[in-house]
Amino acid sequence: MKNDNDAHPILEVKNLTKDFGGLRALNCLNLEVYRDEIVALIGPNGAGKTTFFNCITGIYPPSSGDMLITPPGEKAKKINNLKPNQVTARGLARTFQNIRLFPNMTVLENVMIGRHCRMSAGIIGAVFRPKSTIVEEKQVVADSYGILEKIGLASFVNEFAKNLPYGAQRRLEIARALATEPFILLLDEPAAGMNPLETRELDNLIVQLRDQEGISILLIEHDMKLVMSLSDRIVVMDYGRKIAQGTPQEIKANPVVIKAYLGEETDAPVEECTDVLR
Amino acid sequence: MDYFLELLLGGLTRGSIYALIALGYTMVYGIIQLINFAHGEIYMIGAFTALIVAGVLTLLGWNQVAILVIASLVAVIYSCAYGFTVEKLAYKPLRHAPRLSALISAIGMSLFLQNYVLLAQTSDFLPFPSLIPEFKFLAPYAHIVRSSEIVILITTTAVMILLTLLIKFTRIGKAMRATAQDREMAMLVGVDVNRVISVTFIVGSATAAIGGVLIASHIGQINFYIGFIAGIKAFVAAVLGGIGSIPGAVLGSLVLGWTESFFTGYVSSDYEDVFAFLFLVFILIFRPSGILGRSETEKV
Amino acid sequence: MIPSLAEIKKSLLTSLWFMFLTFPVMVIRVNTIYKTVEWRWRNLLIVGAGSFFLSFLWRYLIKRKETGQKKIQPGSTSVKSLIQSAFDNPKLLIPSLAALAVFTTAFPFIFSLYQTNIMINALIYIVIGLGLNIVVGLAGLLDLGYVAFYAVGAYSYALLNHHFGIGFWTALPIGAGMGFLFGIILGFPVLRLRGDYLAIVTLGFGEIIRLILENWNEFSFGPSGIANIPRPGFFGIDFSLHQSTIFIYFMMVALVIFTIFVVNRLQDSRIGRAWIALREDDIACQAMGIDKTKTKLTAFALGATWAGMGGVVFAAKTTFINPASFTIWESIIILCIVVLGGMGSIVGVITGALTLILLPEYLRAFSEYRTLLFGVILVVMMVFRPGGIVSTARRTYQFEAIGNKDEKR
Numbered sequence: 008m009k010n011d012n013d014a015h016p017i018l019e020v021k022n023l024t025k026d027f028g029g030l031r032a033l034n035c036l037n038l039e040v041y042r043d044e045i046v047a048l049i050g051p052n053g054a055g056k057t058t059f060f061n062c063i064t065g066i067y068p069p070s071s072g073d074m075l076i077t078p079p080g081e082k083a084k085k086i087n088n089l090k091p092n093q094v095t096a097r098g099l100a101r102t103f104q105n106i107r108l109f110p111n112m113t114v115l116e117n118v119m120i121g122r123h124c125r126m127s128a129g130i131i132g133a134v135f136r137p138k139s140t141i142v143e144e145k146q147v148v149a150d151s152y153g154i155l156e157k158i159g160l161a162s163f164v165n166e167f168a169k170n171l172p173y174g175a176q177r178r179l180e181i182a183r184a185l186a187t188e189p190f191i192l193l194l195d196e197p198a199a200g201m202n203p204l205e206t207r208e209l210d211n212l213i214v215q216l217r218d219q220e221g222i223s224i225l226l227i228e229h230d231m232k233l234v235m236s237l238s239d240r241i242v243v244m245d246y247g248r249k250i251a252q253g254t255p256q257e258i259k260a261n262p263v264v265i266k267a268y269l270g271e272e273t274d275a276p277v278e279e280c281t282d283v284l285r
Numbered sequence: 286m287d288y289f290l291e292l293l294l295g296g297l298t299r300g301s302i303y304a305l306i307a308l309g310y311t312m313v314y315g316i317i318q319l320i321n322f323a324h325g326e327i328y329m330i331g332a333f334t335a336l337i338v339a340g341v342l343t344l345l346g347w348n349q350v351a352i353l354v355i356a357s358l359v360a361v362i363y364s365c366a367y368g369f370t371v372e373k374l375a376y377k378p379l380r381h382a383p384r385l386s387a388l389i390s391a392i393g394m395s396l397f398l399q400n401y402v403l404l405a406q407t408s409d410f411l412p413f414p415s416l417i418p419e420f421k422f423l424a425p426y427a428h429i430v431r432s433s434e435i436v437i438l439i440t441t442t443a444v445m446i447l448l449t450l451l452i453k454f455t456r457i458g459k460a461m462r463a464t465a466q467d468r469e470m471a472m473l474v475g476v477d478v479n480r481v482i483s484v485t486f487i488v489g490s491a492t493a494a495i496g497g498v499l500i501a502s503h504i505g506q507i508n509f510y511i512g513f514i515a516g517i518k519a520f521v522a523a524v525l526g527g528i529g530s531i532p533g534a535v536l537g538s539l540v541l542g543w544t545e546s547f548f549t550g551y552v553s554s555d556y557e558d559v560f561a562f563l564f565l566v567f568i569l570i571f572r573p574s575g576i577l578g579r580s581e582t583e584k585v
Numbered sequence: 586m587i588p589s590l591a592e593i594k595k596s597l598l599t600s601l602w603f604m605f606l607t608f609p610v611m612v613i614r615v616n617t618i619y620k621t622v623e624w625r626w627r628n629l630l631i632v633g634a635g636s637f638f639l640s641f642l643w644r645y646l647i648k649r650k651e652t653g654q655k656k657i658q659p660g661s662t663s664v665k666s667l668i669q670s671a672f673d674n675p676k677l678l679i680p681s682l683a684a685l686a687v688f689t690t691a692f693p694f695i696f697s698l699y700q701t702n703i704m705i706n707a708l709i710y711i712v713i714g715l716g717l718n719i720v721v722g723l724a725g726l727l728d729l730g731y732v733a734f735y736a737v738g739a740y741s742y743a744l745l746n747h748h749f750g751i752g753f754w755t756a757l758p759i760g761a762g763m764g765f766l767f768g769i770i771l772g773f774p775v776l777r778l779r780g781d782y783l784a785i786v787t788l789g790f791g792e793i794i795r796l797i798l799e800n801w802n803e804f805s806f807g808p809s810g811i812a813n814i815p816r817p818g819f820f821g822i823d824f825s826l827h828q829s830t831i832f833i834y835f836m837m838v839a840l841v842i843f844t845i846f847v848v849n850r851l852q853d854s855r856i857g858r859a860w861i862a863l864r865e866d867d868i869a870c871q872a873m874g875i876d877k878t879k880t881k882l883t884a885f886a887l888g889a890t891w892a893g894m895g896g897v898v899f900a901a902k903t904t905f906i907n908p909a910s911f912t913i914w915e916s917i918i919i920l921c922i923v924v925l926g927g928m929g930s931i932v933g934v935i936t937g938a939l940t941l942i943l944l945p946e947y948l949r950a951f952s953e954y955r956t957l958l959f960g961v962i963l964v965v966m967m968v969f970r971p972g973g974i975v976s977t978a979r980r981t982y983q984f985e986a987i988g989n990k991d992e993k994r
Contacts (some may be wrong), residue, residue, distance in 0.1 A: 133854030398783065
């Protein structure tokens with residue numbers, strides 16, 4: 008586990024609050040992710056985990072609070088009011104809880120879409136095909152194929168995405184997100200519906216992404232075995248608040264967490280909206 | 286002041302007719318997400334059927350009120366039958382097809398029905414017998430309101446109330462609401478979705494037919510093309526109010542009716558439609574789902 | 586293949602139903618002007634017998650359709666496998682293209698002036714159809730008012746010529762530019778709208794443009810339109826009507842080839858893929874870094890450009906335009922071309938245009954039943970081939986194990 012306390016977090020969320028009318032979905036949430044780490048976000052259903060993802064990635068505007076990212080080698084930037092495509096261009100990519108592939112495009116094209124924000128060809132390029140565009144297109148195809156090979160989907164390359172088996176579709180979503188060259192990857196229940204063999208392969212893949220690609224992972228998961236095996240750190244949410252964080256061992260033994268899952272009454276420590284309490 | 290009242294009432298009348306047609310659009314859209322292009326033709330067929338029945342009965346010498354009732358009843362029955370048949374032939378096979386395909390099928394049906402009536406009847410404008418008797422007590426107000434307008438308003442209100450009762454309090458109404466929200470789930474809990482969809486079409490066709498009979502009596506003539514124009518307007522009204530929402534259809538229709546009436550009365554009649562459409566665009570810019578529409582927040 | 590008793594009963598009931606349904610309209614003809622009633626019992630028999638026999642055919646075809654749903658492969662087309670196999674096999678491709686080229690070149694000399702004119706019409710619709718295909722087929726934006734851009738192009742040429750004597754060849758790029766500009770102008774307000782709301786607003790825009798043209802007499806000369814629009818010239822040569830038509834024909838062929846070339850390149854590029862992603866899932870496409878606003882506007886603007894060009898040619902060909910040529914039905918026909926042919930597919934749009942434009946001409950034999958049959962054909966085509974005549978083929982790539990790639994269409 009590499010969690011260098013001197014290093015600056017690459018993703019920092021401060022006092023994030025999100026209201027939907029009268030319903031407070033996120034309540035003063037604080038969270039950091041550092042370089043080269045895998046953080047799991049767990050909690051009972053309805054805790055606000057996917058809402059949290061949606062806020063960070065620009066799908067919902069936050070009601071209050073700040074979200075900052077620090078791309079490697081650059082300064083921290085606020086991403087509060089960015090549109091989803093702008094967030095992705097900054098280096099933060101995601102997958103979806105309910106698979107959202109492009110069903111009538113081939114597997115390769117799905118990944119090529121991920122390259123869109125790293126390409127520059129426009130109308131002129133498309134119509135006149137200057138050398139630079141041709142080179143760029145060739146590069147994109149090669150890069151996308153390379154990603155498919157890494158993920159293990161190369162055999163499906165020309166298949167329509169909608170025809171893929173379920174496990175392959177989940178991995179394709181990851182491949183597509185990888186194509187955007189993120190430095191942090193948000194995975195929303197990547198193991199949902201997978202059998203134990205597929206889950207093991209996913210485990211290896213995610214570790215590979217952290218170690219070989221240098222991408223930090225923040226994942227929402229319900230599969231506890233995977234979470235315990237994979238994570239460097241775990242953050243636990245309930246009712247829109249963070250109720251605990253720590254290493255897998257710490258979380259396993261944490262009575263507050265246990266009670267949140269088992270549903271007993273508890274006086275969970277409420278996060279105050281100050282900078283002091285962590 | 287009298288002029289204002291006249292325009293107000295005229296707009297209300299227009300809006301009522303649009304509402305009767307718009308209801309059919311919005312109900313069908315709510316349940317199968319289809320813009321039923323052929324709906325205007327159902328309205329037209331209602332009017333034609335009423336004309337034919339009234340024509341026959343007049344020649345047989347029946348009295349006016351009886352003709353009105355019988356002709357309306359027959360018109361409603363036939364429009365329902367047409368609506369039911371159109372759905373079974375042109376839309377049911379396309380329930381799982383891309384939405385645009387169903388739309389094209391609807392357009393084809395619209396073309397077919399228009400020309401069917403054209404060829405089987407005539408392309409002329411046929412005068413429609415004024416089935417609604419002139420009420421004597423309205424004589425002093427004749428310059429502001431006609432008895433047919435009163436009948437239209439009362440009928441439309443009655444239809445609205447009946448429809449609301451149907452949707453809210455009957456079992457089939459509940460089934461319709463369930464199917465509109467989630468068709469798969471409704472099937473899983475035992476709702477006969479095919480039947481519900483047919484009923485939706487039938488009810489929508491019935492209201493359109495009533496509208497057809499009323500407006501034909503009011504204006505005094507019909508031809509095979511009236512469905513198209515009225516259909517477009519009613520569709521605009523349904524969208525304006527929020528497509529899929531029944532109160533929205535009524536609200537949108539009233540707004541459209543008044544907008545047209547006042548614009549024609551006070552500004553110009555040439556640009557009446559331009560203004561109506563611009564108004565629609567304006568509203569949709571600020572409320573992209575229509576006035577009462579559910580803003581479709583997709584679960585991400 | 587003798588039908589069972591149950592099937593005969595079903596058809597009998599169907600026949601009775603249709604006889605009931607069509608009774609007022611088909612049998613009774615009331616003339617309220619002359620106060621007569623005509624009873625046409627023969628029609629009842631025709632409906633009865635016709636529906637009885639057709640119901641067997643219908644049930645059979647529906648059953649066949651339901652059991653025959655195949656998985657569609659990326660590189661395949663179902664019905665037009667002849668064309669596809671021609672494309673794949675170079676030995677077949679060259680002779681086919683050559684034959685097509687010869688036929689196209691010889692067409693105006695083999696067929697009459699009248700038929701050449703019809704073909705020119707079809708060619709114009711191919712260009713416009715390919716333009717709408719960008720908006721509807723690729724980007725998935727339901728535009729019901731596409732005819733507005735067509736009108737903009739036509740009136741640009743007519744008015745510029747009327748006031749400033751601008752010639753055809755100068756007007757052509759201007760028409761394209763005006764189309765592009767209006768595509769952006771009309772695209773802006775609809776950015777936030779989804780699906781059917783977009784449809785009704787674009788329909789509204791189409792009507793607004795037509796109504797303005799019809800009523801603003803000082804600007805557009807109203808319903809009487811603009812006449813004496815010059816046909817395209819060629820270095821000042823004086824063409825007879827016949828020669829001019831042939832000239833326009835070849836010009837249109839060139840324009841069609843140009844359009845196919847450009848649209849094909851657009852489809853197979855970063856922009857093209859972004860459009861398709863937008864159509865497939867607009868939330869996911871944004872999450873993958875695609876700017877939804879820019880992509881939508883580009884689709885509208887580029888799509889409108891072709892309509893603008895088509896409008897200029899239309900004005901030059903018919904030498905007279907008025908608002909009546911630019912109604913909702915035009916938009917609907919163009920939409921039908923795209924959907925019927927096969928959304929997103931160039932071959933599909935061409936097929937659709939040729940079918941929808943040439944078919945009514947050959948249906949002229951049925952004269953008054955033309956539009957009726959047209960409606961029936963639309964319904965039948967959609968019920969039995971909802972994906973269009975030509976299903977969408979996606980580009981396939983060949984790879985060797987190492988990662989070298991060869992591209993093949």
